[in-house]
Amino acid sequence: MSFTLHGIGVSGGIAIGHAHLVSNARTEVNHYVVPPHQVPEESARFDAAIRAVRAEFDELRAHVPEGAPAEFTAFIDLHRMILNDTMLAVEPRRIIEREQCNAEWAVKVQMDALVDQFDTIEDSYLRERSADVVQVVERILKALSGTPGYVPPPDGDPDQELILVARDLSPADVVQFKQRDFASFITDVGGVTSHTAIVARSLNIPSIVALHHARELIREREIVIVDGTLGVVIVDPDPRVLSEYQERRRRFDAGRQQLKRLRDTRAVTLDGVEVELHANIELPEDVEQALENGATGIGLFRSEFLFLNRSDLPDEEEQFEAYRKVVRAMRGMPVTIRTYDLGADKQTEDEQRLPTNPALGLRAIRLCLTEPQRFLIQLRALLRASRYGKIKILIPMLASASEIEQTQQLIARARASLDDDGTPYDRDVMIGSMIEVPAAALALDVFLRKLDFLSIGTNDLIQYTLAIDRTDEAVAHLYDPLHPAILKLLSMVIGSANKAGIPIALCGEMAGDVTLTRLLLAFGLRNFSMHSAHLPDVKQCIINTDTSKLIRTARQMLRADDPMKLLGLLARLNR
Ligand code: PEP
Ligand code: MG
Numbered sequence: 141m142s143f144t145l146h147g148i149g150v151s152g153g154i155a156i157g158h159a160h161l162v163s164n165a166r167t168e169v170n171h172y173v174v175p176p177h178q179v180p181e182e183s184a185r186f187d188a189a190i191r192a193v194r195a196e197f198d199e200l201r202a203h204v205p206e207g208a209p210a211e212f213t214a215f216i217d218l219h220r221m222i223l224n225d226t227m228l229a230v231e232p233r234r235i236i237e238r239e240q241c242n243a244e245w246a247v248k249v250q251m252d253a254l255v256d257q258f259d260t261i262e263d264s265y266l267r268e269r270s271a272d273v274v275q276v277v278e279r280i281l282k283a284l285s286g287t288p289g290y291v292p293p294p295d296g297d298p299d300q301e302l303i304l305v306a307r308d309l310s311p312a313d314v315v316q317f318k319q320r321d322f323a324s325f326i327t328d329v330g331g332v333t334s335h336t337a338i339v340a341r342s343l344n345i346p347s348i349v350a351l352h353h354a355r356e357l358i359r360e361r362e363i364v365i366v367d368g369t370l371g372v373v374i375v376d377p378d379p380r381v382l383s384e385y386q387e388r389r390r391r392f393d394a395g396r397q398q399l400k401r402l403r404d405t406r407a408v409t410l411d412g413v414e415v416e417l418h419a420n421i422e423l424p425e426d427v428e429q430a431l432e433n434g435a436t437g438i439g440l441f442r443s444e445f446l447f448l449n450r451s452d453l454p455d456e457e458e459q460f461e462a463y464r465k466v467v468r469a470m471r472g473m474p475v476t477i478r479t480y481d482l483g484a485d486k487q488t489e490d491e492q493r494l495p496t497n498p499a500l501g502l503r504a505i506r507l508c509l510t511e512p513q514r515f516l517i518q519l520r521a522l523l524r525a526s527r528y529g530k531i532k533i534l535i536p537m538l539a540s541a542s543e544i545e546q547t548q549q550l551i552a553r554a555r556a557s558l559d560d561d562g563t564p565y566d567r568d569v570m571i572g573s574m575i576e577v578p579a580a581a582l583a584l585d586v587f588l589r590k591l592d593f594l595s596i597g598t599n600d601l602i603q604y605t606l607a608i609d610r611t612d613e614a615v616a617h618l619y620d621p622l623h624p625a626i627l628k629l630l631s632m633v634i635g636s637a638n639k640a641g642i643p644i645a646l647c648g649e650m651a652g653d654v655t656l657t658r659l660l661l662a663f664g665l666r667n668f669s670m671h672s673a674h675l676p677d678v679k680q681c682i683i684n685t686d687t688s689k690l691i692r693t694a695r696q697m698l699r700a701d702d703p704m705k706l707l708g709l710l711a712r713l714n715r
Contacts, residue, residue: 142376147326147351148616149371150337151673153396154389155324155346156382157301159362159375161245161355169281171245171360179240183233186243189283190229196279197223218269222276227254239359244284251277252307303364307355309336324366326373328352331609331616333599333649341652342422344429344673348373350613399676403434407679409661410686417679418476418669420647424462427469429672434679437474439595439669440534440647441466443518444480453514459521467529474530476595476645476669478574479518481536483507499609504537509546519554526566533569534595539577541586547571548590576600576648581629588640595669596633598648602626621650622710624701631663631698638664645669657681658713662694 161171174182197220204213222228228250235246251273258270304325323345330336330349340347346368358364358375365374365385369392374381407415418439419430423446430438446454446462454462467475483503508515522533535547551571558565575581576597587594598621599610605625608615620626630646637644645667650656652670654677660668661682668678690713697709 142374142378142381143357145351145354145357145373145375147348147354147371147373148330148332148613149346149348149368150330150332151341151343151345151347152369153346153392154368154385155301155303155366156385156389157303157323157364159305159358159360159364160302160322161305161358161360169244169248170242172242173360174236174240174242176240179237182243183236185284186233186236186246189243189280190223192283192286193223193276193279194220196283218272219276219279222273223280228273228276228280241360244281247277247280247284303366305355305358305364324348324368326351326354326364326366328354329613331611331613332619333602334611336611338420338599338649338671339422341649341671341673342420342426344671350616352613396676399680400433402676402679402683403432405434405679405683407436407682409682410684411688413661413666413687415661415682416645416667417675417682418474418645418647418667419672419675420669421466421672424465424469426672427466430675431469433672433675435473435672435675437476437669438466438470439476439645439667441475441477442481443477444482447480447482456517456521456524459518460524463522463525463531464528467525467531470529472529474532476532476534476572476647477522478534478536479505479508479515479522499603499611505535505543505547506537509543509550512550515550516554516557519551520558523554523558523565523569524563526569527564531566531569532572532593534572534574536574536597537577537600538573538587539579540583541590544573544586544590572643574600574647575633576604578605578629581633584633584636588637588642591642593643593645594633594637596630596644596646596648598626598630598646598650601629601648605629620703621653621656622697622703622706624698624706627659627698627706630660631694634660634663634665643667652678654678654681655710655714658685658690659694659697659710661685661687662690662713 197216201213201216201220232243232246232250235241235249236243239246254273255270258267258273261267301323304322306325306327308329309325309327324347325340325345326348327336328351332349334349337347337349346366348366348368348371351373354373362376363382365377365382377385407417409415416436417434418437419433419435420440420442421427421430421438422442427438446459463477481504483498483501483506502510522531525531538544538547548571555565570592572593572595573580573587573591574597575584575587575594576599578601580587581601602608602619602621603610606618606620606623608618610619634644644665646660646665647669650660651668652674654674657678658681670678693709693713697706700706700709
C-alpha cells in the first residue's frame with residue numbers, strides 16, 4: 141500500500157530505488173525478509189539463543205571465581221534480569237512474526253528502542269544502564285551466530301539503486317557511506333545543520349532527516365521515492381506517481397548538468413564585484429568534486445574526519461600526507477584547513493566520556509588546549525604541508541582573547557620544533573578563526589587585531605545564539621537564519637571585518653543556500669564556502685545580481701523583526 145512520509149530535506153534532488161534498512165553502522169546487523177513458512181523456525185532459533193545465553197549466565201553465576209569483587213555477582217544478576225525481561229526475551233519474537241524478519245534484526249530493533257527509552261531517563265545511573273542492555277544483546281547476537289538461520293536469496297539486480305533507511309546515523313557512519321553507492325539516504329532523526337546532514341549533502345544525493353517512523357514503516361526492498369527538495373518520501377508508489385517522478389528526476393538531473401557548464405565562468409556580479417566561491421570538504425578525495433564544480437579554493441577542510449572510524453589516531457606523517465594531497469590537488473589555490481573540531485557529535489573511538497551537554501563541552505579548540513601534545517602533532521603536520529601550496533590554518537570555536545593567545549603559543553611551539561629539526565614550512569602561513577560562538581561575534585575587535593582572517597560558521601553561530609541543539613530534530617523547526625539576532629550579528633561581523641581589512645568568509649550551510657546569496661552579498665560578503673554541489677547554483681545567482689540594487693532592501697531587513705515581513709523582503713531581494 142502506498143503512503144507518504146514528511147521530514148526535513150537536507151539535500152535536494154529525486155531518487156527512486158529499493159529500500160535498504162540498516163541499524164547504526166557501528167553495530168550493523170543484516171536484515172532480510174523471512175518467507176512465511178520459515179517464520180516458526182526463525183522464532184525457534186531466537187528462543188534457542190535466549191536459552192543459550194541464560195545457560196551461560198547460570199554457568200557464570202555458579203562458578204564465581206574466589207575473591208571476585210561483590211560487584212561481579214551483582215553484574216551477572218543484572219544482566220540475567222535484563223535478559224529475562226519480556227522486552228528482550230519475548231518482544232523480538234513478536235517482531236519476527238509481525239515483520240517476517242530474521243532474528244538478529246528483531247533483536248537489534250528492540251535494542252534500539254530500549255536504548256532510546258533509557259536515553260530519556262533523567263537519573264544518570266539508570267540512563268547508563270543502556271550499556272548493559274547493549275552488552276546482553278551482543279551476547280544474544282553471538283548465540284544467534286552459532287545457530288544456522290534462514291539464508292536470504294542473493295540480491296537481485298546489482299544495478300538496482302538502493303535507498304538507505306536508518307533511524308540515526310552519526311557523521312562517522314555517513315562518511316563510511318561515501319565509499320558505497322547509495323542513491324539516497326533517509327533517517328528518522330537529525331536536524332538540518334547536524335554534521336550528519338552536512339556530510340549527506342556532500343555526497344550530493346537527495347536525503348531527508350527527521351522522518352520519525354521511516355525505519356519502522358518501510359520494509360526491506362520496498363520501492364521508495366525520495367524528494368530531497370520537498371522533504372517527502374513516497375513508499376510503494378502507484379505506477380502513475382512513479383512515472384511522474386521518473387520524469388521529474390530526469391528534468392532535475394538535466395538542470396544540474398546545465399549548471400555545471402558554469403564551471404569556468406568567473407563569479408562576478410553585473411556591477412563588477414568579484415566573489416570567491418570555495419568548497420567545504422571532509423576528506424582529501426572530495427577535492428575532485430570541488431574542482432569539477434568550479435571551486436577556486438577550499439574554504440573549509442573539516443580535518444576531524446581524518447580522526448573518525450578508526451581505533452587509533454592519525455600520526456603526523458599520515459596527516460601531513462593528507463594535507464599535502466589536498467594542497468597539491470588545488471594547484472596553488474588557497475586551502476583553508478580547520479584544526480580538528482572533535483567533541484560534540486564527532487567523537488573518536490577512544491573517547492569514553494560522554495558529557496551531559498556535548499555541544500557546550502570540551503569541543504574543538506577547548507579539547508585541543510587540554511591535550512596540547514595531540515594538537516601539536518596536527519600543527520606540525522599542517523605547517524609542514526604549507527610548503528607545498530597556500531595553506532591557511534583555521535581554528536574552530538575560539539571565544540576569548542586568552543584562547544587565541546594560548547593557541548598562538550602552541551603554534552609558535554610547533555614552528556620552533558620544526559626550526560629545531562631544520563624542517564621547512566611557509567613562514568607566512570595565515571592563522572584565522574571561525575566566528576561561531578556569539579561571544580566571538582560580539583567581541584570581534586580582539587579577533588580582528590590578533591588574527592589574519594575570519595570565517596563565519598553559521599551552523600554553530602545559529603545553534604548557540606538561538607539555543608537550539610543542531611542535532612535534535614525536536615527543535616529543528618526553530619533553526620532560522622533570518623532571525624533578527626542572526627541578521628544583526630552577520631551584518632555586524634562582515635561589516636567590521638571589511639572595515640578593518642581582515643579577509644572574512646562564511647562557511648556554514650547558509651553559504652550554500654541560494655535564497656540567501658543576495659542578502660549575504662548585500663551585507664558585504666565576498667567569500668562563500670559551501671559544499672561543492674551548491675557552487676553552480678550560487679554562482680548563477682551571483683552573475684545575475686547587481687549588488688547596488690540590494691542595499692536598500694537589506695537595510696530594511698535589518699530593521700524588521702516580523703518573520704512574515706522578513707520573508708517578503710527576502711523575496712523582493714531575490715526577484
Ligand atoms: C559551522 O559551524 O557553521 C561550521 C562551518 O562548522 P561545522 O558545521 O563543522 O561545525
Ligand atoms: Mg562549527
